[in-house]
Every structure is written in C-alpha cells, then in structure tokens.
Amino acid sequence: MKREDFTKNEVSSSKWQIKFKQIQHICRALIIHRSFYVSRPSLLLSSLFVTGIMACSDPFQYNPNQVILDKNQQDLNAKNIARIQKRIPSDTVRFILMGDSQRFYDELADFVESANQQRDISFVLHAGDISDFGLTQEFKWVHEIMQDLRVPYLTVLGNHDLIANASTAYRKMYGDFNYSFEFGTNKFIFINTNSREFNFDGTVPDLPWLKQELANNPLQNNAFVIAHIPPFDADFDPKLEKEYAEILAADPHVNLTLYGHQHTFRNGTFYNDGVEYYLTTSMQDRGYLLITTWKGGYLVDRIKF
Amino acid sequence: MKKLCVLYLVMVCCSPVIAQDNFRPRLKKWFIPDHSTVQFAGNIGFLAVGPGYKSANQKLEIDILLGYLPQSIGGTNLTTLTVKSSYSPWHIELNDTYEITPLTVGALVGYTPGNQFSIRWPGHYPRGYYWWSTALRPAAFAGGAIERSGSAHRKVKHIKLYYEIGSYDLLLISYIQNRKILRLSDVTNLALGIKMGF
Numbered sequence: 387m388k389r390e391d392f393t394k395n396e397v398s399s400s401k402w403q404i405k406f407k408q409i410q411h412i413c414r415a416l417i418i419h420r421s422f423y424v425s426r427p428s429l430l431l432s433s434l435f436v437t438g439i440m441a442c443s444d445p446f447q448y449n450p451n452q453v454i455l456d457k458n459q460q461d462l463n464a465k466n467i468a469r470i471q472k473r474i475p476s477d478t479v480r481f482i483l484m485g486d487s488q489r490f491y492d493e494l495a496d497f498v499e500s501a502n503q504q505r506d507i508s509f510v511l512h513a514g515d516i517s518d519f520g521l522t523q524e525f526k527w528v529h530e531i532m533q534d535l536r537v538p539y540l541t542v543l544g545n546h547d548l549i550a551n552a553s554t555a556y557r558k559m560y561g562d563f564n565y566s567f568e569f570g571t572n573k574f575i576f577i578n579t580n581s582r583e584f585n586f587d588g589t590v591p592d593l594p595w596l597k598q599e600l601a602n603n604p605l606q607n608n609a610f611v612i613a614h615i616p617p618f619d620a621d622f623d624p625k626l627e628k629e630y631a632e633i634l635a636a637d638p639h640v641n642l643t644l645y646g647h648q649h650t651f652r653n654g655t656f657y658n659d660g661v662e663y664y665l666t667t668s669m670q671d672r673g674y675l676l677i678t679t680w681k682g683g684y685l686v687d688r689i690k691f
Numbered sequence: 692m693k694k695l696c697v698l699y700l701v702m703v704c705c706s707p708v709i710a711q712d713n714f715r716p717r718l719k720k721w722f723i724p725d726h727s728t729v730q731f732a733g734n735i736g737f738l739a740v741g742p743g744y745k746s747a748n749q750k751l752e753i754d755i756l757l758g759y760l761p762q763s764i765g766g767t768n769l770t771t772l773t774v775k776s777s778y779s780p781w782h783i784e785l786n787d788t789y790e791i792t793p794l795t796v797g798a799l800v801g802y803t804p805g806n807q808f809s810i811r812w813p814g815h816y817p818r819g820y821y822w823w824s825t826a827l828r829p830a831a832f833a834g835g836a837i838e839r840s841g842s843a844h845r846k847v848k849h850i851k852l853y854y855e856i857g858s859y860d861l862l863l864i865s866y867i868q869n870r871k872i873l874r875l876s877d878v879t880n881l882a883l884g885i886k887m888g889f
Contacts (some may be wrong), residue, residue, distance in 0.1 A: 445880060446880060449734055449771060449803065450734055450862075451769055451803060451825075452767070453766030453767050455766070490869075491871075492871040494872075495871065495872050519823065519861045527872075550825040553807075554767055558766070586815065
C-alpha cells in the first residue's frame with residue numbers, strides 16, 4: 387500500500403492522524419476498486435492485514451510471559467531516586483504510601499488524581515503487588531498510569547511481582563529487590579519480605595543486609611523500613627519474624643515501618659517495642675497513607691479517595 | 692530444547708510429503724495431517740509450527756503447534772505447545788483459484804514449560820492462594836483467511852493466509868474490571884499465519 391508516501395508527506399502530523407488517514411485511504415480504495423480486489427484477493431487480504439495492524443496499539447504479542455520493555459521502561463527506581471534527590475529537601479518531608487494496585491487500574495487512575503491534589507509531596511511509594519498475574523503487560527499498564535503523578539514513584543517487591551516471569555520483569559523494569567536511598571534527614575530501606583514465594587528457605591527477608599543498611603547511617607537519619615508483607619503475616623517466614631522485629635526495635639532511628647499486602651489499613655506497635663507498624667490498604671479499597679516526617683517525628687494520615 | 696524444536700519442525704514439514712509417497716489420498720491414515728501451519732505472534736511464540744487436521748466438511752480445524760520465542764526478541768526464552776481449534780462456518784469461492792473465509796472463531800490452550808511456571812501450584816501455597824495456572828493459558832480469537840488452490844499435480848495444493856485477533860483469560864478479566872482505563876485494543880493482539888495443504 388502507500389504507507390510510505392503518507393509517512394513521508396506528513397511527518398509533522400501526529401501518529402494518530404497518520405494512522406487515521408491510512409485507514410481512510412484503505413477504506414476508500416476498497417470501495418472504489420471492489421472489482422479490482424475481487425480479481426486480486428491477496429491484495430484485499432493484505433489491506434485487511436494493514437488495517438488490523440493499525441487498529442492495535444501494540445499489535446503483536448509473542449507470549450503472555452514475554453519481558454519486552456522499552457529503554458524508558460527500565461531501571462525506573464534508580465532513575466526516580468535520581469529525580470527525587472535533585473530536589474532540595476526541606477526539614478519536613480511528605481510522601482505517600484500506597485500499594486496493591488493489582489488489577490485495579492480504574493481505581494489506580496483515581497488514586498493518581500487524588501495524590502496529585504496533595505500539597506508538598508516529594509514522592510509516592512508503592513508497597514508492592516504492582517501486578518496481579520505477574521505479567522510484564524501489567525507492570526506497563528501500572529507504569530503508564532503512575533506516570534501521570536506529579537512526583538516520582540518508587541516500588542517495593544510484592545508476592546504477586548514474583549509470579550511466573552514477573553521477577554525477571556521487576557528486576558529489569560524497577561531494579562534490585564532490596565535497595566535504599568536517602569533524602570533530607572531520612573533513610574528509606576526497601577526490602578523483599580515475600581518469604582512464601584521462596585518456599586520459606588530462610589533467605590527472605592535478607593536480615594544480614596537489613597542490619598548492614600541500618601548500621602550504615604552515619605548522619606543518624608530517621609530510618610524507614612518499607613516492605614510488602616508485614617512480619618506478623620502468615621506469608622512472612624515465621625523463623626525470621628522475631629529476629630526481624632528485634633532488628634528494627636534495636637535501632638533507635640527506626641520509629642515507623644511501612645507495609646501493604648493485607649488490603650486493609652492497620653497500625654500498631656505489634657511487638658510492644660516502640661516500633662510502629664503501618665499497613666496501607668489496596669487500590670480496590672481506594673485508600674492510601676499520607677506521611678509527614680521531620681527529624682525525630684512523624685505524622686500519618688489515612689486518606690480515602 | 693532447540694534441537695527438539697528443529698527435529699519437530701522437520702518432522703512436521705516432511706510428514707505430509709512422506710504421506711503422499713506412501714499412501715494414496717483416499718487411504719490416508721487418520722494421523723497424517725491435512726496441512727502444515729506456520730504462525731507468527733498470537734501469544735504462542737514468535738513463530739509456531741505444526742501439523743493441522745480438518746473435519747470432513749472443512750469447517751473445523753485442529754492445529755498442534757510448537758512455538759518458540761528467543762531471548763533476543765522476548766527478553767526470555769520461551770517454548771509453547773499449543774492445541775488450537777478453529778471453526779469457519781462459511782467459505783466463499785471467488786473464482787477457481789481463490790476462496791475467502793470471512794470469519795473464523797476459535798480457542799486454544801498453550802502450555803509453556805519452565806521452572807517458573809506450574810500447572811498446579813506447589814505445596815507451600817495454601818489451596819486457592821493463586822487461582823490461575825501460570826503454565827497453561829487459554830485464549831480465544833476471531834479472524835479470517837484467504838486460500839489459493841493450485842493444480843492437483845503440485846506438491847503444495849493449497850496455501851491459506853490467515854489473520855487472527857485474539858486475547859487470553861488474564862487480559863480479558865483485566866479488561867472487564869477496568870472499562871474506564873483499558874480499551875479493547877489494549878487487551879487484544881494480532882497473529883498472522885500460513886497453512887499449506889498437501
């Protein structure tokens with residue numbers, strides 16, 4: 387067909403305008419040259435192919451478990467940390483904790499709208515279960531919606547983000563399962579606590595890594611440990627629960643630790659050790675936590691949207 | 692796995708030819724395929740090949756396809772075995788050579804083996820923790836085709852080009868629950884293929 391001519395002549399037009407013109411052209415050709423096509427049916431079919439290809443935005447998929455990502459869909463956590471750290475922090479840092487976006491895209495879009503109305507937010511933390519079925523396609527949909535946020539977002543790994551090829555996709559798209567960064571007088575530590583996905587083999591969560599990260603805090607910043615599954619949940623390795631809680635309690639800079647997974651708001655000092663555990667709810671439940679922190683203190687608000 | 696794929700491909704492509712040499716058409720054994728299929732995309736591999744069978748009235752076709760997606764394209768190596776059935780209620784003859792199939796509807800099940808996939812979830816998950824299987828993927832599609840019939844003396848007697856627009860269970864569920872954000876084009880994809888009849 388004459389696809390090339392169109393793309394050459396109308397480089398300035400938007401992609402969709404070009405597509406529309408192409409479809410229009412094909413339809414017109416089909417009507418005018420009906421007799422032509424009847425004698426050359428392969429042409430009819432090829433024009434149907436072209437129309438079909440243009441109707442889909444991402445027409446060809448090779449496997450539900452394929453991990454095909456554009457450059458700008460890769461290494462997002464590192465890129466977003468760089469964006470966050472470019473800004474000069476004030477004494478008070480405010481951020482959002484949301485999570486469990488799994489298969490709730492309509493609600494996630496409403497969340498973005500609500501989050502964009504909050505004032506003085508530095509970033510959004512996704513508490514995990516970005517995807518539901520562990521498909522790369524789901525990560526892409528979530529990223530597309532989250533890109534409308536006015537601030538960068540960071541993620542922690544959820545149990546659903548380990549299903550099938552999701553662990554490969556997560557690594558490629560977001561980065562390491564355990565990582566940390568500092569902003570203002572705060573250190574944020576993200577850790578994989580999805581023990582059941584690793585058959586409770588004693589390696590998840592990686593407690594030596596956690597200890598090391600907490601120890602490496604020379605400026606004595608507030609330390610926030612963020613994970614998907616809270617230690618008192620049945621999906622957290624019961625052999626590691628006590629030690630995990632003790633590590634947090636032993637560090638004087640850990641006052642608040644953040645989770646998702648249970649699809650409901652919860653908070654409390656569950657181990658009576660001074661560390662307050664906060665769980666955010668799912669997108670389906672249309673809620674998130676708004677957290678304000680300053681040196682030695684914090685405030686947590688539950689927001690419904 | 693690659694060697695296995697190549698062996699399968701050779702077997703599939705040769706089987707109808709061998710069949711022709713050894714059997715007269717009328718006496719064709721049931722397991723000898725009616726055609727060979729090569730499909731591009733459609734969530735069963737980058738390319739999938741395999742034998743196909745046709746019902747007596749030409750309306751129902753069953754294809755058994757082995758698909759492969761190399762890491763260079765898919766980010767990860769994936770092999771998929773697919774059983775696919777297509778139903779085409781109408782065939783329109785344009786002239787002696789060309790025939791159009793305006794509508795084909797069908798369903799398939801793809802099996803993708805691998806350590807990270809399972810048909811049943813391992814024992815360390817409580818029952819019903821995850822409800823779907825990661826190794827088996829049911830899908831449905833609709834499409835059309837055009838067929839060219841050559842002379843009876845030729846080895847390849849029919850060549851059929853087809854297209855299919857399809858989706859699978861997990862995407863359809865996502866679409867149904869998110870009608871505001873997801874469009875039908877977000878959850879459907881295109882497949883193209885050739886069927887060669889012998």
